[in-house]
Amino acid sequence: MSRTWNRIVIRGEDLDQAALIASETFGVQRVEKIRPVSNAPLEEMSVAVAEASRDRVVGKTFAVRVRRRGGHAWTSLDAERLIGSHLFPYAAGVDLIHPQVTVQVYVQGDQTSLVEETLEGPDGLPLGVQGRALTLISGGFDSAVAAWMIMRRGVPMDFLHFSLDCAQSEHATAVTYELVKRWGHGNQSFYHRIDFQPVKEALLKYVDSSLRQVVLKQFMVAVAELVLKSFGHLVLVTGESVGQVSSQTIAHLAAIDCHCTTTILRPLSGFSKIEIINRSRLVGTHNLSARAKEVCDLSDGPVAVAARRWELNNAHGALPPDLIHSVLTSWKFIDINDWEPGCPMIPVLGASPSDYTPVHAGKTPPPDEGPVALTGRKAAWAASKLHRAGREVCVIKEDPSLG
Numbered sequence: 001m002s003r004t005w006n007r008i009v010i011r012g013e014d015l016d017q018a019a020l021i022a023s024e025t026f027g028v029q030r031v032e033k034i035r036p037v038s039n040a041p042l043e044e045m046s047v048a049v050a051e052a053s054r055d056r057v058v059g060k061t062f063a064v065r066v067r068r069r070g071g072h073a074w075t076s077l078d079a080e081r082l083i084g085s086h087l088f089p090y091a092a093g094v095d096l097i098h099p100q101v102t103v104q105v106y107v108q109g110d111q112t113s114l115v116e117e118t119l120e121g122p123d124g125l126p127l128g129v130q131g132r133a134l135t136l137i138s139g140g141f142d143s144a145v146a147a148w149m150i151m152r153r154g155v156p157m158d159f160l161h162f163s164l165d166c167a168q169s170e171h172a173t174a175v176t177y178e179l180v181k182r183w184g185h186g187n188q189s190f191y192h193r194i195d196f197q198p199v200k201e202a203l204l205k206y207v208d209s210s211l212r213q214v215v216l217k218q219f220m221v222a223v224a225e226l227v228l229k230s231f232g233h234l235v236l237v238t239g240e241s242v243g244q245v246s247s248q249t250i251a252h253l254a255a256i257d258c259h260c261t262t263t264i265l266r267p268l269s270g271f272s273k274i275e276i277i278n279r280s281r282l283v284g285t286h287n288l289s290a291r292a293k294e295v296c297d298l299s300d301g302p303v304a305v306a307a308r309r310w311e312l313n314n315a316h317g318a319l320p321p322d323l324i325h326s327v328l329t330s331w332k333f334i335d336i337n338d339w340e341p342g343c344p345m346i347p348v349l350g351a352s353p354s355d356y357t358p359v360h361a362g363k364t365p366p367p368d369e370g371p372v373a374l375t376g377r378k379a380a381w382a383a384s385k386l387h388r389a390g391r392e393v394c395v396i397k398e399d400p401s402l403g
Contacts, residue, residue, distance in 0.1 A: 004108070019119055025185055026152050028121035034106065034113040042074050042082065045112050050086030052114050053103045057087050061095035068107035079105070125154030127187050131234040132156050133265070136224060137191075139172030140292045141276050142239030142268055144179050144285040149267040150237050156187045158233065159336070160224055162196035168293060169193060173339055175288045180336045182284050188335060190380055192227055193345065195330035196220075199323060203298055206318040211307055212298040213247040214255060215315050221260040223324060227331070228262055230348075230397040231380060235263045241276065242269050251306040258309075333395075335384040346383050347394045349373070356394060366391075 002009045010018050015033065023031045038048040056062075064083045066076040083103065084094060092100075104115035135147040137159040151157050159176045163169040173191060180189045199219050203212045224236055240248045247256075257264060268276055280286040304311075320326075332345035352358045352373035359366045359374050361382035366372045371392035374383045379395045386393045 019117075021185065023119040023121050024182055025126075026122055026124045026154065026183065027126035029123045030121050031119040032104070032115045033117040033119075034115050036111060037114045038112045039110045042072075042079060045107075046079060046082040046086060049083050049103070049105055049112065049114055053083075053087060054090050057091040057101050057103070059092050060100040061093050061098075062087060062091050062101040062103060063094065063096045063099035064103045064105065066105045066107060070107070070109040072107070076107075079107070122152055122183075124152035127151060127154060127184065128156050129154035130156070132158060132232065133235045133237050134158050134160055134192075134224060134228045134231070134233040135237040136220060136239070137161050137172055137176050138239070138292070139168060139175045139289065140239075141273075141280045141286070141289045142241065142244075144175050144239075144289060145276050145279045145283055146237055146239035146265075146267050147179060148183060148279075148283045148285075150265060151183060156189070157184070157237070158190045158192065158231065160192040160194070160227055162194055162199075162220055162223070163330075164196050164200055170341055171288070171292055173336075174341075175285050175292075177336050177339050178288055179283065179285055184336075188337070188381065188384075190231070190333050190384075191336040191339065192331065192333040192348075194223060194227075194327055194332075196327055198326050200298065202319050202323055207315045209299045209301050210304045211311060211315050213245070213303060214252045214307055214312060215319075216298060217247050217252075217256045218259040218312070218316070219324070221256055221264065223327060225260045225262050226324075226328065232377065235265050236260065237265045237267070239268055239276075240266050241271050241273070244273060246303040246305050249305050252304075255307065255309065255312055333380065334387070338384065338388055344387075346387050348397055349394050350397065352396050353394070356392075358396070 001011070010022070012018060019031045019033055022028050035052070037052050038045040040048065064080040064087070066079040066083070068076050083105065087103070088094065106113045106115070130153065133150055133155045135143060135157055137143045137147065138161070147157050147159070161169060161172045176191050199216065203216060207215055221236065228236055240253060242253070243249055246252070277286065280289055331348040333348060334343070334345045356371045356373035357367050359372050361374045361376040361378040363376065366382070366386060372386060373394050373396050375396045383393045383395050
C-alpha cells in the first residue's frame with residue numbers, strides 16, 4: 001500500500017475483495033481499479049490505451065479524460081484527442097457532457113494507467129475521527145439508516161435496544177451486526193440490550209392510551225442517557241423523522257427532549273419514509289429491516305399529536321417510582337462482532353457479586369481463573385476480551401440508578 005496524490009494505492013492478490021471493502025469504508029469517495037498499460041511516448045501510449053478500451057466503447061458514445069503529473073512535451077488535451085481518434089471508428093460518437101463510457105487515464109511521469117472499473121464509496125469522514133455516540137436501534141429501517149448517516153461523519157457507534165419482544169430483540173441484534181460488519185471496519189462497537197417489558201406493562205396499566213407512545217419514548221431517552229454517561233458517549237442518535245408518527249410531531253419531540261440533557265441527533269428529521277427505505281438499500285440493511293414487526297404500538301384508540309406538558313407530567317406521576325431501576329437490572333451488552341443467535345451477553349451491575357473478583361480495567365490484571373467484575377473506563381473492552389475467552393465476567397457501573 002502506498003500513497004500518491006490524493007489517492008491510496010493498494011497492490012496485492014485479492015484486489016476485488018480489497019476494492020469491495022474500500023468502497024464500504026467511510027472517507028473513501030471512490031475506488032478505481034487501474035491497469036498499467038504503457039510507459040511509452042505519447043503516440044504508442046495512445047494506441048495501447050485505445051486497444052485496451054476498444055471493447056468498452058463499441059456502439060456507445062464516449063469521452064476520454066486524461067490526468068497527468070510530471071513534465072511532458074504534450075498536454076492532457078493532446079492525449080485525449082489522440083486516444084479519442086483511435087477509438088472513434090468503433091464508437092457511436094463522442095459526447096463530452098453525458099458520455100455512455102468515460103475512458104479515464106492517469107499519467108504519472110512515464111507511467112500510464114487505465115481505469116478499468118470505478119466503485120462509488122460512501123465519502124464522508126474516516127470512522128473514529130469524532131467522539132463516540134449511542135444509537136437507539138429498533139431493527140426497523142429508520143434507526144439503522146440514522147446510525148449509518150452519523151457513522152459516515154466519522155463517529156464510532158455503539159447501540160442500545162430496548163427489548164419489548166424476545167424475537168424482535170434478536171432481529172434488532174442481527175440488523176446491528178450486519179450494519180457494523182459492513183461499515184464498521186477497524187472499530188469496536190458494543191450492543192446494549194435492556195428489557196423494557198416492565199415499562200410496557202406499567203404504561204398499559206397506568207397511562208391513558210393516547211399518551212403511551214410519547215411517555216414510552218421519554219422513558220427510552222431517560223434510560224439511554226444513563227447508559228450513555230456510563231460508557232462515555234457524547235451524543236444520542238435516534239431514527240425519528242418529523243411527523244412520521246404521532247410520537248414524532250414537533251411538539252412531542254420537544255417533550256421527549258425534556259427527559260434527556262444530552263444532545264440528541266436526528267439525522268432523518270426531514271426524510272420521508274420512502275427516502276429512508278431507499279437509503280437502507282444502500283446501507284445494506286433493507287432486507288433484514290423489512291422483516292421487522294411493530295412491538296412499540298401501545299395505543300388502542302386515538303393518539304395525541306400535541307399532548308400538553310401537564311398531561312405528560314401527570315402520566316409520569318402515575319407510574320411506579322422505581323421503574324427505571326427495575327429495567328436497568330436487566331442491562332447487558334456484547335461486542336457486536338462476537339454476536340451469534342442465542343449467545344450470552346455481559347451483565348452490567350451496580351455492585352460486584354460476592355463471588356466475583358473486582359478488577360479495575362487497565363490498572364489491575366485479572367486473575368487467571370474465576371469470575372471477574374470489571375470497573376473503570378476500559379471495563380467494556382476488557383470484559384469483552386475475557387468474555388470472548390469464555391470467562392464469566394460482569395461490568396460494574398457505580399451509578400445510584402443501578403442500585
